Amino acid sequence: MPALTGVLETSLWVNDTQRSGDFYRRILKFKTLVGDDRLCALAVPGNQVLLLFKKGASLEPIQRPGGTLPGGMDATGRTHLTFAIPAKEYDNWKLWLTQNGIHIESEMKWERGGRSLYFRDPDEHSLELATPGTWEIY
Numbered sequence: 001m002p003a004l005t006g007v008l009e010t011s012l013w014v015n016d017t018q019r020s021g022d023f024y025r026r027i028l029k030f031k032t033l034v035g036d037d038r039l040c041a042l043a044v045p046g047n048q049v050l051l052l053f054k055k056g057a058s059l060e061p062i063q064r065p066g067g068t069l070p071g072g073m074d075a076t077g078r079t080h081l082t083f084a085i086p087a088k089e090y091d092n093w094k095l096w097l098t099q100n101g102i103h104i105e106s107e108m109k110w111e112r113g114g115r116s117l118y119f120r121d122p123d124e125h126s127l128e129l130a131t132p133g134t135w136e137i138y
Contacts (some may be wrong), residue, residue: 009046011051012102012124015073020052023122027100028083038062039069044083082116082128086136090115093129 006030022038024030030050032041038057042050055076062069072115077090094117097104105126106118114133121127 001016007048009049009051010081011053012079012125013053013055015055017052019121019122024050027102078124078126080126083130085131087131090131093117
């Protein structure tokens with residue numbers, strides 16, 4: 001079987017790419033790779049990319065430097081993403097979110113010793129910050 005090395009891109013569909021991009025830059029400190037009113041691509045630590053597509057706008061192909069993204073992609077509703085954090089940063093993240101007006105919906109302690117914080121982005125997607133010990137592989 002050919003090698004696979006991980007997930008490179010994850011996508012969310014949002015109402016406003018500027019507003020959502022601002023949220024992820026301000027709260028999670030992600031850097032913008034490209035951005036316009038239809039797509040905002042953000043660098044996630046660990047050589048990963050978070051794509052924020054404007055709802056309905058990705059049905060047609062999107063012209064980007066270096067190529068064209070295929071159309072036919074769209075989604076509605078809320079989804080869930082988890083970002084990995086070091087265990088020693090859990091309390092710092094909890095404080096950072098609170099200081100920035102982000103409501104923490106829930107906290108979990110997992111049977112393997114991991115901990116998670118849950119909160120929402122501007123489009124009500126559920127975001128989780130998780131320490132090692134949440135899964136057998138993490």
